[in-house]
Amino acid sequence: MQVTKVALVGMGTVGAGVARLLIDHGDRTGRHAGRILWVEEVVVADPKKARDYALPKTVTLSDDLSRITNNPEIKIVAHLVGGLEPARTIMLKLLESGKDVVTANKALLAEHGPEIFDRARELGRAIAFDAAVAGGIPIITNISQCFSANQILSLRGILNGTSNFIVSQMDEQGETYAEALKEAQQRGYAEADPTMDVSGADAAQKLAILAHLAFGAQVHWNDIPRVGIDTLDAADLHYARELNYRIKLIAVAKLRDSGLELHVTPNLVKIGTPLAEVRLAYNAISVVGDAVGSIFFHGLGAGQMPTASAVVADMIDMAVGRTPITFRTVELWSKSEARVQQCDHSALPSRFYIRLTVEDRPGVLAEVTGVLGKHQISIASVIQHEPSEEDGGQSIVPLVIMTAQATEGATQKAMAEIGKLTSVRPNAVRMRVLD
Numbered sequence: 001m002q003v004t005k006v007a008l009v010g011m012g013t014v015g016a017g018v019a020r021l022l023i024d025h026g027d028r029t030g031r032h033a034g035r036i037l038w039v040e041e042v043v044v045a046d047p048k049k050a051r052d053y054a055l056p057k058t059v060t061l062s063d064d065l066s067r068i069t070n071n072p073e074i075k076i077v078a079h080l081v082g083g084l085e086p087a088r089t090i091m092l093k094l095l096e097s098g099k100d101v102v103t104a105n106k107a108l109l110a111e112h113g114p115e116i117f118d119r120a121r122e123l124g125r126a127i128a129f130d131a132a133v134a135g136g137i138p139i140i141t142n143i144s145q146c147f148s149a150n151q152i153l154s155l156r157g158i159l160n161g162t163s164n165f166i167v168s169q170m171d172e173q174g175e176t177y178a179e180a181l182k183e184a185q186q187r188g189y190a191e192a193d194p195t196m197d198v199s200g201a202d203a204a205q206k207l208a209i210l211a212h213l214a215f216g217a218q219v220h221w222n223d224i225p226r227v228g229i230d231t232l233d234a235a236d237l238h239y240a241r242e243l244n245y246r247i248k249l250i251a252v253a254k255l256r257d258s259g260l261e262l263h264v265t266p267n268l269v270k271i272g273t274p275l276a277e278v279r280l281a282y283n284a285i286s287v288v289g290d291a292v293g294s295i296f297f298h299g300l301g302a303g304q305m306p307t308a309s310a311v312v313a314d315m316i317d318m319a320v321g322r323t324p325i326t327f328r329t330v331e332l333w334s335k336s337e338a339r340v341q342q343c344d345h346s347a348l349p350s351r352f353y354i355r356l357t358v359e360d361r362p363g364v365l366a367e368v369t370g371v372l373g374k375h376q377i378s379i380a381s382v383i384q385h386e387p388s389e390e391d392g393g394q395s396i397v398p399l400v401i402m403t404a405q406a407t408e409g410a411t412q413k414a415m416a417e418i419g420k421l422t423s424v425r426p427n428a429v430r431m432r433v434l435d
Contacts, residue, residue, distance in 0.1 A: 002035040004319045007068045007099075008042045009090055010080035011061075014104055014131075015042075016053040017308030018078055022315075023056060033316040040074055041067050065090065069097035076318050078311055079103040088112050095125045100324065102314040104131035104307055110205035110221045113212070126327035128314035133206045134159060134283045136306030137299045138313070143213045143287070144326055150289030152214040154254040156434070159206045159264075161281035161301040162190045162197035163229050163249045167266075168279045171237045171246060177230070189281050189302070200226035200249060200264040207251040207264060214253065214287075216339030217260050225345045226264040236355060236429055239383060239400045240268050243353075246276045250434055259343030267434040268353050274298070275434070346409030351380065351433040353402055354411075356418065357425040360387040360395040364423045368399065371421070375414040378404035396425060402433070 006022070008015055022029060022039050030036050042061045055061055068074055077099045081087040087108045094101050095116075103109070109116070109132055120127050130140040134157070143152065158164050162184055169180035181198070184190035196202045201221070208221035229249050240247050245268035254261040269276040274296050278284040283301025288294050300306040317323045358364045369379060380402045387395035403411070415430055 001030055003038045004033070004035050004076065005040040005071075005074045006037050006076045006078065006315060006319075007040055007071075007074045008078045008080060009044075009065065009068065009094070010078075010082075011042055011044050011051060011053075012080065012082075013052075013304045014307045014311065015044075015078070015080040016051055017304040018080065018311050019055060019059075020053050021305075021308055021312045023059070029312060029316055033319045035319060037076070037312075037315055037319060041071065043068055065093060068099070069093055072098070074099065076100050076102065076315055078315060079105065080311070081105065082107070084108060084111055088116070091116055092119060095120050095123050095127075098123075098125070100126045100128075100318050102128045102131075102311055102318060104129070104311055106132035106202075106205050106209060110208050113209070114218075120327070126318065126324040128318055128323045128327075129209075130314050131307050131310035133209055134285060134297070135161075135299070135301040135303060136309050137283055137285065137297045137301065138310065139210070139285050139287075139297055140213065141313075141317075142295075142297070143210065147287070147289050147292065150291045152255075153288045153290055155207075155210055155214055155252070155285060155287055156254075156275065157207075157210075157251050157285035158248055158275060158278050158283055159203040159251045159285070159301065160197050160200075160249060161283055161303075162194065163200075163203070164278060164283070165189050165281040166198070167229055167232065167237075167247060167249065170232070170234055171241075172279075174234075176234065177232060187281075198230040199228035201228075203249060203251045203264045207253060207262065210251075210285075211253045211260065211262060215255065215260055217253075217262070217342065219260075219262060219342050223342070224262045224264060227266060229266060232266060233429065235398065236353075236431070239355060239398075240353070241271075242383065243268070243381070243400075243402065244271050245269060245353075245433070246271055247431070248275060248278070248434075250275065255340070256343055256348075258347065259341045261345075261348055262342055263345065263348075265432055267432045269434045346407065346412070348408045349405050350408065351403055351405055351435060352411050353429075353431045353433055354400070354415070355429040356399045356401075357396055357427070358399045359391075359423040360397045361423070365399070367421055367423060368401075368418055371414050371417050372401075372403070374417075375406075375410045377406040377410055377414055380404050391425065
């Protein structure tokens with residue numbers, strides 16, 4: 001077989017998985033690529049650091065990036081460095097030295113995509129990044145290639161396995177948020193600082209990439225409205241089940257007449273529907289195309305081998321020439337005007353779940369419904385259990401309301417007004433309902 005020399009920059013968890021697939025299973029990759037992907041160099045920040053995969057003596061391990069950039073025989077590089085810097089600088093150096101690059105760094109693409117992709121085109125190079133979104137799920141390839149005959153109408157997904165694991169443990173095992181987060185950290189799903197995951201920022205970065213590929217949107221991830229799971233209360237999981245729903249952190253991109261709907265928020269999802277049944281650290285994405293209809297993807301969205309699988313698949317596609325062709329023909333982060341604009345979030349319609357803590361006395365429900373009616377919000381159902389606690393000598397009860405279709409802006413204004421009622425206690429909850 002022919003040999004294509006490749007290199008790795010970074011050999012953390014994912015990098016070790018990539019090395020294992022390329023070196024221990026070279027026959028497998030050889031069958032698919034029609035050539036051997038030969039690992040020539042591995043560059044890391046600290047070559048002396050202990051790693052969970054021992055490289056053979058045929059592979060040089062160093063901290064010298066020039067061993068890759070100055071070697072014209074190395075054609076493809078797996079860029080497996082996290083964060084923004086030095087990841088951005090390394091990426092540009094690789095491109096400028098004539099390498100095609102495969103990356104799993106979604107934060108880098110979400111932040112510096114336009115610069116990096118324009119530079120790659122100027123240099124006649126290609127970038128593949130299927131591993132950057134949803135780990136082992138081949139969503140990037142499917143959107144950019146397999147669905148090319150379609151106008152994609154919507155994407156709805158669980159894009160962060162850490163958050164889904166935490167919510168699943170709270171819902172199924174009765175754990176508190178703190179307990180579920182601690183378990184996620186112990187299992188390696190969550191970082192010591194889990195902010196990017198639990199705040200919805202990680203999912204927003206992935207959604208920004210998918211929205212560009214699917215719709216030609218040019219939206220910075222930080223401009224996508226988002227609410228995380230870090231304030232999720234077990235009471236809402238309980239009431240959701242009572243209403244035959246589960247709560248999931250859902251990323252949405254949907255074409256509307258007014259533009260592109262984008263947000264990442266906890267949603268009530270009907271039990272029995274595919275997204276509601278996604279458990280633990282799994283990801284899932286529902287795609288609707290005008291020709292193909294509805295397609296559902298489900299799988300591990302993170303972890304060593306699922307992500308390594310996506311990286312190596314991209315390297316094979318790069319070696320056989322599929323990625324360079326796609327990269328030239330698919331519009332990716334160009335400086336041209338966006339094909340679609342983000343629509344006004346406040347005007348977006350949805351049904352909503354509202355939970356209030358109110359005084360147990362006559363007239364309170366009428367006060368609340370009066371405010372909702374003032375803002376043209378109809379009520380679909382109400383749950384009010386008997387009082388079980390007191391506040392300042394006054395019995396208080398939870399009041400759960402499911403609304404009919406209303407706009408984001410109207411419900412925000414109504415909630416602000418309801419919060420000023422003397423009969424309503426602080427910390428009201430409002431969540432979208434995914435129908």
